Amino acid sequence: MIIKNRLRKLALVGLLLLLVTLPFLLNRSQAHPAIDLIIASGGSISASVVENDLTSRYFAPANFVTTLQVDVDYQTRSWSVTADVDFISGPAPAPASALEVRTSQTVNFINAATPMIIYSGTGDATFNVDYRLDLAQLANGASSLVTPYVFNIVYTATDDGGASDQETATVTVYATEAVRIAVTGNPSNAFVTRSSLMSRYFAIPGTANFSINAITNYAITATGSLLLNGNPASLNGILEVASVSATSNVGGAITLGTFPADVPESAPGLFLYRETFGTLNNAGNATTAAVSFRMDLDAIGNAGSGWTYTFTVTFTVTEE
Amino acid sequence: MASRKIVGWAILIANLAIILALALLLGVKAQDTDTDSTDPFAVLLANTVLLDVVPHDLGTRTATRADLMYQYFEPDEDGFATFNINIYTITNYEVYIIKATTVSLAPGGTTTEVLLDELLEIKTLSLGGADDGPADNPTLQYSQSANWTDLPDSINILLFSGGNTEGGAINYHSATEGLRLDLAALGNNASGNVYSFTIIVTVVET
Numbered sequence: 001m002i003i004k005n006r007l008r009k010l011a012l013v014g015l016l017l018l019l020v021t022l023p024f025l026l027n028r029s030q031a032h033p034a035i036d037l038i039i040a041s042g043g044s045i046s047a048s049v050v051e052n053d054l055t056s057r058y059f060a061p062a063n064f065v066t067t068l069q070v071d072v073d074y075q076t077r078s079w080s081v082t083a084d085v086d087f088i089s090g091p092a093p094a095p096a097s098a099l100e101v102r103t104s105q106t107v108n109f110i111n112a113a114t115p116m117i118i119y120s121g122t123g124d125a126t127f128n129v130d131y132r133l134d135l136a137q138l139a140n141g142a143s144s145l146v147t148p149y150v151f152n153i154v155y156t157a158t159d160d161g162g163a164s165d166q167e168t169a170t171v172t173v174y175a176t177e178a179v180r181i182a183v184t185g186n187p188s189n190a191f192v193t194r195s196s197l198m199s200r201y202f203a204i205p206g207t208a209n210f211s212i213n214a215i216t217n218y219a220i221t222a223t224g225s226l227l228l229n230g231n232p233a234s235l236n237g238i239l240e241v242a243s244v245s246a247t248s249n250v251g252g253a254i255t256l257g258t259f260p261a262d263v264p265e266s267a268p269g270l271f272l273y274r275e276t277f278g279t280l281n282n283a284g285n286a287t288t289a290a291v292s293f294r295m296d297l298d299a300i301g302n303a304g305s306g307w308t309y310t311f312t313v314t315f316t317v318t319e320e
Numbered sequence: 321m322a323s324r325k326i327v328g329w330a331i332l333i334a335n336l337a338i339i340l341a342l343a344l345l346l347g348v349k350a351q352d353t354d355t356d357s358t359d360p361f362a363v364l365l366a367n368t369v370l371l372d373v374v375p376h377d378l379g380t381r382t383a384t385r386a387d388l389m390y391q392y393f394e395p396d397e398d399g400f401a402t403f404n405i406n407i408y409t410i411t412n413y414e415v416y417i418i419k420a421t422t423v424s425l426a427p428g429g430t431t432t433e434v435l436l437d438e439l440l441e442i443k444t445l446s447l448g449g450a451d452d453g454p455a456d457n458p459t460l461q462y463s464q465s466a467n468w469t470d471l472p473d474s475i476n477i478l479l480f481s482g483g484n485t486e487g488g489a490i491n492y493h494s495a496t497e498g499l500r501l502d503l504a505a506l507g508n509n510a511s512g513n514v515y516s517f518t519i520i521v522t523v524v525e526t
Binding site for chain 2: 051143177178179180181182183186187188189190191192193194195196197198200202204206208210216227295297298300301302303304305306307308309310311312313314315316317318319
């Protein structure tokens with residue numbers, strides 16, 4: 001009798017357990033993923049933008065790739081995978097369109113700020129997704145080792161039977177270096193002749209040219225040094241910046257300093273101009289400038305004919 | 321003993337919290353910079369002095385009977401003609417002067433015992449500069465011939481010298497020179513003889 005009762009209780013408990021778990025079991029069998037999206041590699045990618053990367057509009061290091069694997073239960077069903085890029089965080093807001101994606105089927109990099117189909121097929125498949133970051137869209141991003149730009153890419157695989165699966169990859173970019181300057185042209189060597197003496201200022205022919213690559217607001221300053229007949233000498237107001245001409249980035253705005261002005265020998269240097277890097281619609285991140293110089297003959301004191309004044313000017317770009 | 325330890329730890333944690341708060345307050349932020357330089361570019365001072373005589377044409381004068389009452393042919397105290405020596409300089413300099421004389425004889429005329437080196441006299445009437453000349457540059461130095469001096473044909477004479485100070489001076493100086501004729505040096509002449517002078521001024525870097 002006791003055993004019978006115990007058996008009855010056990011049966012009751014078993015029935016209860018079955019009743020409780022049945023919906024889950026049924027549900028599982030019904031929603032079994034007929035399609036399974038797997039991130040095989042590259043689920044979390046990290047890279048740093050350094051000076052030389054700034055010369056190209058697009059940043060696409062070798063490790064900017066995620067490998068996706070699609071496993072299906074129904075080999076005859078066709079399926080497609082969409083990508084949806086989201087900007088998560090960064091030194092400054094960046095549009096989701098800044099991170100572009102590409103597969104062998106899209107051929108070109110595409111903007112997936114809204115979900116875009118990037119791959120479709122039938123049966124099991126494995127494919128790569130490449131990324132590139134459009135630096136021109138970073139606006140005024142500060143250089144930072146601490147606060148990176150973070151993008152999530154949500155991948156959704158859906159088959160024509162309505163089954164779907166979702167995975168998220170993360171791309172993290174540290175803007176380690178945000179400004180770059182490269183001098184591309186120098187003023188010419190010149191002679192002060194008799195006719196030059198009739199003016200206080202001797203215009204040095206040619207210009208110093210440089211290009212700036214930046215993903216941030218910046219300011220340009222100049223310092224100089226003098227060799228008089230090969231020996232270091234004080235500039236003492238001899239070299240002046242006569243004028244500065246700078247082309248603005250698309251959407252940026254340039255504020256020029258006041259010229260003419262003496263080129264100083266030491267920091268912080270003569271302020272030439274600053275540029276607010278501007279909008280999110282920049283077409284590129286390179287600007288150029290030309291600086292012309294003049295020599296103040298009044299400042300050279302008692303010189304001798306045959307003397308040579310040799311100037312070197314150093315330009316500094318500083319993130320603002 | 322244990323309480324001391326706790327107090328010690330509390331102070332340490334409080335200090336760290338203060339440092340962290342200050343760092344956040346001061347906005348510790350990396351500021352990226354990059355620099356690049358031009359190649360050296362040179363300016364060679366091929367010349368350091370320039371001189372202009374203004375005007376070139378000092379005109380023609382005629383000595384008449386009334387002028388013979390005086391030793392010097394000088395219609396006014398500045399002589400019979402004046403001209404400017406304009407100098408652009410970025411160095412110390414000296415100005416030398418010499419003349420060349422030609423004589424056109426009147427028909428049947430002669431000339432003897434003429435002292436060519438004493439015939440024409442010169443005096444520096446004033447020295448100055450254009451804007452920002454010596455007035456703005458009191459340390460600028462001149463030496464000059466402030467008295468009437470013979471202007472010879474045979475040798476350059478030092479007329480005046482100037483300095484460009486180390487601190488720099490606007491590089492334009494100007495001198496006004498007067499000319500007069502010493503009739504006593506004319507010797508034996510015929511009326512109608514014409515004396516033509518060409519004055520050559522040289523500035524030399526020193």
